[in-house]
Amino acid sequence: PLLLVTAAGLVHVQFGNVNFPVVFQLLIGSIPGVLMGSRLSTRIPTFYLRVLISVLIMLSGIKLIDFI
Helix, strand or coil: HHHHHHHHHHHHHHHCCHHHHHHHHHHHHHHHHHHHHHHHHHCCHHHHHHHHHHHHHHHHHHHHHHCC
């Protein structure tokens, strides 16, 4: 899958379909979030992680419905 995603990404870059300022803004939050999340996920009990993820998905769905 990684090879396929890399190839598809390069094709999008080649055709100019990548908005690099947006990509960089997303990376600014994504990289620290991934690092912190991976460390926290090993320290928080599984039950609380499931509850937290469930609440976040539910809130995202509510926000999406409210947006429509």
